[in-house]
Amino acid sequence: MELSLTFHGHGLLAAFMFLLINLSLASSSSSSPPQGKSLPYMTSDAEEVAGKSFDYIVVGGGTAGCALAATLSERFTVLLVERVAQSFISKDGVMNRRGRVLGGSSAINFGFYSRASERFVKKVGLDKELVTEAYKWVESRIVFKPELTLWQTVAEFGLLEAGILPYNGFSFEHIEGTKVGATVFDECGIRHTSADLLEAGNPENITVLLNATVENVIFYNENRNKSRARGIRFIKSNGSPDQTHEAYLNQPESDGCSSWGDVILSAGALGSPQILLLSGIGPQQHLRNSSIPVVLDMEGVGQGMKDNPGIALLVDNKPQKRLPDTPQVVGIADDFKIIVEAGIIPVSLNATIMTVAAKVAFPESEGKLELNSRDPRENPSVQFNYLAKEKDLEECVKLSQLLERVARSQSIAMFVGTEHKNNLMSSEDELRKSCKKNGLRVVDGSTFLESPGTNPMATLLMLGRYQGIKILQEREDAGAFGIQQNP
Secondary structure, three states: OOOEEEEOOEEEEHHHOOEEEOOOOOOOOOOOOOOOOOOOEEEOOHHHHOOOEEOEEEEOOOHHHHHHHHHHOOOOOEEEEOOOOEEEEOOOOOEEEEOOOOOHHHHOOOOEEOOOOHHHHHHOOOOHHHHHHHHHHHHHHHOEOOOOOHHHHHHHHHHHHOOOOOEEEEOOOOOOEEEEOEEOEOOOOOEOOHHHHHHHOOHHHEEEEOOEEEEEEEEEEEEOOEEEEEEEEEEEOOOOOOOOEEEEEOOOOOOOOOOOOOEEEOOHHHHHHHHHHHOOEEOHHHHHHOOOOOOEEOOOOOEEEOOEEEEEEEOOOOOEOOOOEOOOEEEEEOOOOEEEEEEEEEEEOOEEEEEEEEEEOOOOOOEEEEOOOOOOOOOOEEEOOOOOOHHHHHHHHHHHHHHHHHHOOHHHHHHHOOOOOOOOOOOHHHHHHHHHHOOOEEEEOOOOOOOOOOOOHHHHHHHHHHHHHHHHHHHHHHHHOOOOOOO
C-alpha cells in the first residue's frame, strides 16, 4: 500500500502498514502481574482488560508488533492485542493465510531470514546505524545459521548451474547471486518467532490480550479542528459483534512533564488499513457507502496494494514420504528482480512434494483494499491485479525460464532420478500464456511496495525494534525539556 504519513512526530513506513495513530484533523498504568519469570501476562478474557489504561496500545502481536511491544516495555506499559490465524481469497482468486496469531507470519512462514538490501534502507530513509543495531538485537535472540539438508545442498548446486552467480556462502545480507541465508529454526528444528522477543522486554509492563479483534480506534475531539487517538474498541474473536469492550491510553500528568502515548497499528498489510477504514480514516465516499462516520478523508488508505507474483515448479513426479524441508538457500538474480528458493512441502499427513519456486520482487501492478463488512472479523475485499502491467508479465517469463534451468539442472535431475535436459521445454509465448492462465500463485503474502530482502520477515522484526527505540528517544527528549507533545 503506497501511503506516506507522519503522525505525532513518528515517521512510520506505511508500506509496512505499521501505523502510529495520532491525528490532527487541522492539517498510573494498569497491568496484571506476570505469570512467570520472563513471560508477560497473557489472557484471552476480554473482561479482564476492558476499561484499563496503558501507556501504549499495540494492535497486532505479529512480526513487528512483538518486537515493538518488547522495546516499549523497557520504560512504559503496553497492551498487545492479537487474534487467531485466518485464511482469505483475494478477488484475483488466489488463496492465502493471514498470520493472525501471536508471532504473526513468523509463526507460519518458511522461516528464511535475510536482511533488507542497503539500497532499500537508503531509499526509505532509515538510520543505517540504528537499522544494523535493531537487526543484531533480533538476530541475537531468534536467528540461527542452518546446517544444510541434502535437498538444500542439491538446490544450491542447481542454482549455481543455472547461472545465479556469484556464490556468496552464508550471509545475512541481501546480495545478488546464490547464498545460504539464516533461519528462525534452531539446531533442534524448533521454530522461534517474534513472540519469543517478548521475553526481552519487561514482563511486568506487558499485557497480551489474545483471541480479541479490534473494531476501531477511539478518537475524541479536543476542539472543533483537532482529534486524537484515545484508545481502542474490541470484541472477542469468537463472541458477539454487539458485545464490545474498550481499552484506553493513559492521560498525561497535569504538570505537563509527561506526554500522551499512542495507539500503534501493527496488524499487517491487510489488517492495518482495514482498521483504519473501520475507524473512519480513508476515502470519504467508501466510508460513507459503508455507513462509517468520517474522521479523516484520506484517499491513500487501501490503495496501491501490491503482492509478489510467483511460480512454483514440481521437480518430482508424484508426492512421496519425505520430511518437509524449509528453504535455506536462495538465488537472487536479474538485478535483484527475481528470487528463487527450493523446499519440500507437505500435501497430506504422510506425503510431500519437492518444489523450486520464484517470485517477482518488484511488481508494478497494484490493486486496492475495501471493506466487505463493518464486522472486523470479516476479511476485507482485496484485489492485487497480478501481472496487469506488461513489465510484470515480461519478468514472469524471465522467472519461468530461470526456474526451468534450475529444475532441469544436472544436480536436481540426478537427485530425483530424472533425465537432465539442457534445452528449455517451453517457448516464450507458452510461458506468457502460462503466467496469465494457470502458473500463478502467491509465494510471499507481503504487500510491500518492493521486497526489502529475500522476504520481509527480517525487516519487519527489525522495524519493530527500530521504531520502538525511536519512540523511546522522542519521549525521553520531550521529558528532558518538560515539553508536552502536541496531539
